[in-house]
Amino acid sequence: MTGGPTEDLLRAQAPQVLGALVRRYGHFDACEDAVQEALLAAAVQWPEQGVPENPRGWLITVASRRLTDQLRSEESRRRREEAAAAAEPRVPAHVSQQDDTLMLLFLCCHPALTPPSQIALTLRAVGGLTTAQIASAFLVPETTMAQRISRAKQRIKAAGGGFDVGVERIGAVLHVLYLIFNEGYTATSGADLRRGELTGEAIRLAREVLRLLPDDGEVVGLLALMLLTDARSRARTGPDGGLVPLAEQDRSRWDRRSIQEGVALITAALARAPLGPYQLQAAIAALHAEAERAEDTDWRQIAELYRLLDAFAPGPMVTLNRAVAVGMADGPKAGLDLLATLDGDERLASHHRLDAVRAHLLEMAGDSAAAREAYLTAARRTTSTPERRYLESRAARM
Structure with missing residues (x-):
């Protein structure tokens, strides 16, 4: 179709x-x-x-x-x-008009499945993507993806999978949509920085969840986060497909309609719903979106929001992003000090973003030689072609 x-x-x-x-x-x-x-x-x-x-x-x-x-x-x-x-099937006039989209999402996010299997099954059953399209998006052979989806269905059947609408399953649904969006927005590997079919599908499904759960603040927060982040898509790549970092983007190319919708959503959610991680991330994205120039960004407020996010949902990637904000608000040394707390974290031991953030902060601090080495290390570790080219170009500038 x-x-x-x-x-x-x-x-x-x-x-x-x-x-x-x-x-x-x-x-x-x-x-x-x-x-x-x-x-x-x-x-x-x-x-x-x-x-x-x-x-x-x-x-x-x-x-x-x-x-x-x-x-x-x-x-x-x-x-x-x-x-x-x-x-026996009934005639159309008697068919229930209940919308089972959310129930199907919950089934695809059965706790017996791994996150990759949850993502694949969600895209297949709820998103309507073909197995070939999903395989292409994640750069694996179609047969591999078909086997993954088949195993996911069998695992649900063996576990006696039903439509359990528990609090923990809502979290899994939102997490899967968040992972789908992130893979589309910044592909982890391959020649393209972004895969629009995945970001578009994640936003569409988030809208469906919001339509069925309009009072859930975290659902609102996730949709707002997606809209505010995706609004920058057109400005993230240059004519040659190369990565353009946030500070250097032409903000006139940002999608103002998506920004307005995202800001309205998160503003309303923060005023009426209990605070949660997706709302905090959306609030951070809104501060970036509302700054007319990079130098207008309220880094101090962003750093404070990351501190709150670190309390709500602690993790190495949150600390990594917080180090950037702290470095921008309080100086590169403060950022590097926070970044040093991640050096022994095995979850980031070989992740290119740790080296990339260190390189950025070292460059801000004026240590060009160390920044160059960190940029080159990050370039070697990433599997994304646009990111590697960008990191190599930063190293060359040193």
């Missing part, structure tokens, strides 16, 4: 139909196959015959019929046929 009213409608309905079938019948794999057949039938029939009055009901009915036919044809048809016969 590449575009057009019918394709857009089918894409929006697909996760809801799949969620309804899985909720009713189980058999994740079989339900997904049946939904794909129903979508194909709709793509052929609707442009000629018109969109039915109840598109979701039509798709659920057709998919249910395909599913029951499939269950009856299997060798263990007697037991499954009895279950299917007890739940």
Whole structure:
């Protein structure tokens, strides 16, 4: 499905139909196959015959019929046929209008799955991306990604996966969407800095979660963070595809509509909802977005927000970003002192960002020789071509 009213409608309905079938019948794999057949039938029939009055009901009915036919044809048809016969598909007029998108997201984020498997299954089942598209985004062979998705479905089945809407599962859903967005915004490897299909899908799914959980401050915060961050996309690369750092970006190229929406969202959330990590990150992104020039950035307030974030969700990457803010607010030595607390952290032992931040602070401190070595070390450790070229160019300037 590449575009057009019918394709857009089918894409929006697909996760809801799949969620309804899985909720009713189980058999994740079989339900997904049946939904794909129903979508194909709709793509052929609707442009000629018109969109039915109840598109979701039509798709659920057709998919249910395909599913029951499939269950009856299997060798263990007697037991499954009895279950299917007890739940014959209803006519579209009686199909529940409940939106199962969130339920399907929760199922894909089953705690029995690893984060990579949660991401892959979410993109496949909820995002509607093909296995080939997901494999391409993560730079692995299609067969590898197909096996990962298949194993994820089997693991959910073995764990007796159901639609558990617990607090811990909400956190997993948001974390998976956050990881999908980050991989799209700054690809961890490959020739391209950004993969727009992943950032776009993460934002779309975050909007769906917000539509279903409008009072959750962290859902609001995550969507605001995505919008405010993605608003800078056009300015992050030069004509040659090279990385342009935040301080050097042409801010007139930032997407002001996304910034306005993001600022409005986070402002409202901070006023009414309990504070959380995604809201704090969105507040930091808003301060960057509202500075008309790099030199107007309120680094002291950003450093304070990172201090709060470090208390809410401590971790090496938070400390790393906080070191940058502290270095900008209180001088490079203060930043380097904070950065030194990460030297023994095995989670960052070979991560290029630790060396890149050290290089930046050393450059600010006027230690060109040490900065050059740190930039070159960071360049050797990154697997992203645009980042490597940028780091090498910084080293060359020393």
